[in-house]
Amino acid sequence: MDQAPNSTKRRTALITGASAGIGRELALVFAHHGHDLVLVARRADRLEALAQEVKVKFGVKAHVIVADLADPAAPRKLFDEVAARHIMIDALVNNAGYTVPGFFRDTKWSDQAALIQVMVTVVAELCHLFGPGMAARNYGRIINVASLAGHLPGAAGGTLYAASKSFVIKMSESLSLEYQNNNVYVTALCPGFTYSEFHDVAGNRAEVSKFPKILWMDGDVVANQAYDAVMDGKAVIINGRLNNVLAWLARVLPQVPMRNLMARNQRNAKAKT
């Protein structure tokens, strides 16, 4: 089913993983800039509370769609549900994500398969579903949330996390070129450590809390930079000066010392307790 035009001229942003962290902040930023929202995640209560919050604060409408994106049918169902509600998506934010801590060999394949589904397949499939409509209407903004980790060599533990984020960066770069004549801007957002629930879910909050404060950014800062970057048509944004320096070092330093550096970084290797 194709998407029907919106009845108002207000633009609508669909945000996955809007129930917490960076996704919630991105929802607030798009609402602040006058967008209606489609909020997607598993926790309905969080999404309903956010929908109410943006209505009161910014006077925008927010639709809630509860979905477990690990379900391979979820992207298509989401696209069809949006069409059935006659909502036209002008901006897509692929944000939902997490890591599977521990060494690859010690984890269940079902957990790794779910990570690939949520952080690789869903990101690609939602771009594939919503991108053509945006191009046909000559307007679209897509933020794919990657990570600084996607620019660094792989570390032990959390094995598919950095790999999935590298995928997201490369795919976003390609899509931004493919859509450059359609007024559809695609941005890979690459934050470093950001305050959110991410490390609570991963079970390594105590360890990462010991990292220096200078490494951390607030979610609202990351979200505002993401919004500006996609509106400016930047294909990739790495948040914060220090994270840019780290990504630059990873590009210019010989690979052996970089890998040695990553070998000391075992934070993701700790299994979830």
Ligand SMILES: NC(=O)c1ccc[n+]([C@@H]2O[C@H](COP(=O)([O-])OP(=O)(O)OC[C@H]3O[C@@H](n4cnc5c(N)ncnc54)[C@H](OP(=O)(O)O)[C@@H]3O)[C@@H](O)[C@H]2O)c1
């Ligand atoms: N925080 C960081 O340091 C950091 C750094 C770089 C990149 N990132 C990236 O930023 C993005 C957002 O992470 P965050 O830091 O904001 O973490 P967070 O606070 O834990 O939020 C993660 C969001 O993803 C949703 N989600 C997870 N699994 C899902 C599933 N199966 N189906 C639907 N929604 C799902 C969660 O919603 P429900 O649980 O309600 O479903 C939640 O809204 C991720 O892609 C992450 O990789 C984070």
